[in-house]
Each structure stands twice: as structure tokens, then as C-alpha cells.
Amino acid sequence: MQEGLSNAGSGISHAVDTHREKEKLLAENESLTRRVNELESKLTNTQLKQNELERLEGLLQLSKDYDQYKTTGARIIAKGTSNWFTTFTIDKGSADGIKKDMNVIADNGLVGCVTSVGKHYANVRSIIDDDSNVSASVSTTEDDMIITGGIEQAQKTGLISFSGLRDTDNKVKEGDAVVTSNISSKYLPGILIGYIAEKKDDTNALTSSGTITPVVDFSHLSEVLVITELKESGN
CATH class of the missing domain: 2.40.10.350 (Rod shape-determining protein MreC, domain 2)
Structure with missing residues (x-):
């Protein structure tokens, strides 16, 4: 009888230990999962920042390539229904000196020109648009x-x-x-x-x-340069 009780107690103790071990493993697993997610998030943010830095460096080089013209940088804040950037809106407008028909460049060359201007935004038509x-x-x-x-x-x-x-x-x-x-x-x-x-x-x-x-990738645009002067004359 005593031996049976002892065996039963030992079994219960083992079950409790096993349950505690499982809880410990689950807690460690959750902790590791959170850590992995945090690291992945940091890596993603780092990559996004690196991509943005490369784009901005590209715009800086572009402004040097066309240093005969004055330019200002702008971000694209909206675009048309197409997946490609046929028409889009930038975050600078008349308050920043933007005017209709100003030329827009990115990557290594011409994107299009400004078609209309608000106080703090401007609309742009790219050279791949059907009306260009x-x-x-x-x-x-x-x-x-x-x-x-x-x-x-x-x-x-x-x-x-x-x-x-x-x-x-x-x-x-x-x-x-x-x-x-x-x-x-x-x-x-x-x-x-x-x-x-x-x-x-x-x-x-x-x-x-x-x-x-x-030379411009019209399927991927985030920032552009606006040449802040107009063509004086032409046919």
C-alpha cells in the first residue's frame, strides 16, 4: 500500500514537472518569437532607410548632372489609377515656387512636366501618358x-x-x-x-x-526633382 502511494506521488510529481517544463519552453518560444519579430522589423526599417538613402543620393547626383538648372526635390504623394506613374501628385506647389509646365526629372532623366498647381501640391503628367x-x-x-x-x-x-x-x-x-x-x-x-x-x-x-x-523606371517612383524654371520660348 505504502509503495503504491509512493509510486502515485512520484507520478504526480513527474507530471507537474513535465507541465512546468512545457510552460517554460512555451514562454521561451514566445520570447524568441518576439525577438525574431523585433529583429525582422529592425532589418526591414534598416532596408527601407537604406533604399531611401540611395534614392536621395541618386537625386543629388541628378541635380549635379543638370546643374545648369535650379531644382527642388519633391515626394510623390498620390498617383493615377494605373500601376505605372502616368500621372501623379507631388507635395510641393505654388507656395514652393512650382509653376505649370515646369519640367520634372528623376533617375537619370526626364519624367514629365507639371500640369496644374495648388498651394501645397502639384500634378504631373509623365511622358508615357497617352496624352503626352x-x-x-x-x-x-x-x-x-x-x-x-x-x-x-x-x-x-x-x-x-x-x-x-x-x-x-x-x-x-x-x-x-x-x-x-x-x-x-x-x-x-x-x-x-x-x-x-x-x-x-x-x-x-x-x-x-x-x-x-x-532612362526613367516609370513603374517605381518615390521622389523627383522639379526644375524651377520655365522654357522661355519655343514653337
Whole structure:
């Protein structure tokens, strides 16, 4: 009888110890889980800060590349319904000296221009928007062309179209840089747009059409530079 009670007591004690051990392990597991979550959150924040730093450094370099123009940085606070940045809103407006038709740049070149301005915001149309047209020229030959926006093509291929290129000497080649033209009514001259991806002769045998690879990634934009001066004259 005594031995039975002793065995029973030993069993109960073992069960209690096992339960306590499980509770201890569960508590340690919860603590480790919280610690892992905290570390993951810190890593995420660190990566976000690093990404932001890289973007801001890119804008600083861009402002140096176009130091012939005065610029101001702005953040994108809203955009249109498309996943791509065809139209968007920035956090600076007339109170910051922003005016309609001011040029907007990012990455390595032209994004678009300001279309309307409020006191503390401005709306921008990018060059891939369906309603966008840009007078441009090939940097090596100074032959002019018209770049037309097209969101469907941009989404499918990452390219934008050009037409009306008069390349009578057939000197324009794939990979040639395309910049804003002196004859543009809105865009300041010499801003990089992209590079010739494809060129084909038109049926009239006088002009060429084709596509350009833009230097701006229109699917990922967070900050931009606004050139705070306007084109004085143009056709």
C-alpha cells in the first residue's frame, strides 16, 4: 500500500514537472518569437532607410548632372489609377515656387512636366501618358523627332514610341541617346529621355519611326526633382 502511494506521488510529481517544463519552453518560444519579430522589423526599417538613402543620393547626383538648372526635390504623394506613374501628385506647389509646365526629372532623366498647381501640391503628367508628346532630338546628330506617350506599350515592353525622325544620312543607330529638343515649347533642352531601341524607315521614305528605352523606371517612383524654371520660348 505504502509503495503504491509512493509510486502515485512520484507520478504526480513527474507530471507537474513535465507541465512546468512545457510552460517554460512555451514562454521561451514566445520570447524568441518576439525577438525574431523585433529583429525582422529592425532589418526591414534598416532596408527601407537604406533604399531611401540611395534614392536621395541618386537625386543629388541628378541635380549635379543638370546643374545648369535650379531644382527642388519633391515626394510623390498620390498617383493615377494605373500601376505605372502616368500621372501623379507631388507635395510641393505654388507656395514652393512650382509653376505649370515646369519640367520634372528623376533617375537619370526626364519624367514629365507639371500640369496644374495648388498651394501645397502639384500634378504631373509623365511622358508615357497617352496624352503626352515631347519634341526630342538625337544627341549625336541633332535630328529631331516626336515622342508620343502610350501606357499600354510601356507596360508591355517598357518602351515609348517616336516618329517623324529625318535621318537623311542614315547616321542614327540603336543605342544613340535621345534628349529634349531646343524647339520644344515646354521642355528645356538637353534633358536625357532614353536610347534608341529600334528604328525603321517609314513608307514615305523620308522619315523614320521606332521605339526608345526610357532612362526613367516609370513603374517605381518615390521622389523627383522639379526644375524651377520655365522654357522661355519655343514653337
